[in-house]
Amino acid sequence: MFISIVITVRNEERHISDLLDSLIIQEPPFEIIIVDAHSEDRTRDIVKKYQEEYDFIHLYEKGGSRGEGRNYGVKKATGDYVAFTDGDDIVNPFWLTEIRRSFRKGADVVAGKTIYIGYGPWEKLERVELFYKGFDVTFPSCNLAYRKELFEKIGGFDPWFITAEDIDLNMRAVDAGAKIIYNPRAIVYHRTRDSFYSFVKQAFWNGYGRKQLTMKHGSLWNRYKPQRMLNPSQLSFWGIIRLSFAIMGYLACKLYGDHHEG
Numbered sequence: 001m002f003i004s005i006v007i008t009v010r011n012e013e014r015h016i017s018d019l020l021d022s023l024i025i026q027e028p029p030f031e032i033i034i035v036d037a038h039s040e041d042r043t044r045d046i047v048k049k050y051q052e053e054y055d056f057i058h059l060y061e062k063g064g065s066r067g068e069g070r071n072y073g074v075k076k077a078t079g080d081y082v083a084f085t086d087g088d089d090i091v092n093p094f095w096l097t098e099i100r101r102s103f104r105k106g107a108d109v110v111a112g113k114t115i116y117i118g119y120g121p122w123e124k125l126e127r128v129e130l131f132y133k134g135f136d137v138t139f140p141s142c143n144l145a146y147r148k149e150l151f152e153k154i155g156g157f158d159p160w161f162i163t164a165e166d167i168d169l170n171m172r173a174v175d176a177g178a179k180i181i182y183n184p185r186a187i188v189y190h191r192t193r194d195s196f197y198s199f200v201k202q203a204f205w206n207g208y209g210r211k212q213l214t215m216k217h218g219s220l221w222n223r224y225k226p227q228r229m230l231n232p233s234q235l236s237f238w239g240i241i242r243l244s245f246a247i248m249g250y251l252a253c254k255l256y257g258d259h260h261e262g
Contacts, residue, residue: 001100003030003145004077008069009087010037013046015191018090020050020057026096031056033076034087035069043087067157067165070141074151083110083145090189098186099145108150108178109170111139112186130213132171135180141166143188150178158216160260164209171217203242207249208257215253216260 005023009016023032032054036044038061051057062072074082083099085091092098095112102110129138144166154172157165170180192199 001029001081001103002079003081003083003096003099004074004079004148005030005032005083005085005096006035006070006073006077007033007085007087008035008037008066008073009039009043011039011041011043012087013039013042015088016043016046017050019085019087020047022091022093022095024050024054024057025093026091027094027100030096031058031078033073034059035073036061037069038063065159065162065165067159067161071156071159074148074156077148080148081145082148082151084141084143085188086142086190088191089142092185092187092189095186095188098183102181102183102186103145103147105181106179107181108147109173109180110145110186111136111180111182112143112145112188113182113184114140114143114188114190116192117189130167133174135170135174136182137167137170137174137180139166139170139180139182140190141169142190143186144170145186146173150176158260160216160258161212162208163206164213167209167213168216171213200241200245203245204249204252207246207251208253209249210246211250211253211257212260215257 007019012019020032034047034057036047036059044059044061047057047059051059058076060072060076062069070084081099081103083096099110099112129136131137150173151169154169154176156169158168159165161168174180
């Protein structure tokens with residue numbers, strides 16, 4: 001079961017070696033496809049050094065949204081399965097082993113467990129889940145794998161999205177009859193933001209993306225579970241800060257966002 005690992009990066013010189021060190025020890029066969037969005041630091045130079053030693057690492061350059069970069073990476077992929085992670089992540093040594101295990105059990109989409117590392121209070125914040133036709137579709141694309149045939153059939157990531165492009169992709173996969181399997185043993189360690197500014201910026205754009213979802217798919221409020229939205233982590237100090245900026249992003253998209261076409 002050959003898996004193509006697709007990663008989009010921009011200015012990840014601090015973290016890209018940690019990610020690649022965690023990927024090169026995965027169970028073969030696999031390839032690593034890195035799509036660099038015109039980094040202005042040493043990211044590409046670091047990747048090129050790994051390329052000299054490992055012939056299964058491929059580097060491309062492509063600007064645009066995260067969705068555009070990932071779609072480009074999938075076009076370059078030679079595997080029948082594609083797995084996504086991010087340039088500032090670290091994957092568990094058995095990540096691909098567990099992804100394969102879930103595909104063999106009949107999954108069309110495999111979602112792994114994402115463990116947040118960084119500033120303690122931010123680690124504890126949970127994602128705001130959205131359920132669609134019985135599936136949690138909010139599993140993030142830093143730890144997500146697809147049958148390539150399905151990914152291409154549903155058109156890949158929608159590049160219109162600023163964020164929430166992974167939720168939109170999962171919703172369309174479910175509409176196509178796909179089965180999403182969650183495997184908590186397929187683990188990715190995902191860094192939290194490293195400053196207050198980057199934290200609230202992320203919250204703002206996440207809120208913006210949630211509004212983009214409603215602009216494309218219609219009202220989704222009944223897809224959320226109130227008891228999950230009101231759990232202690234969401235009502236902590238940092239949870240309220242995150243929610244406040246997410247609401248700002250949601251409203252900004254509602255007032256000024258371009259409507260989806262096509």
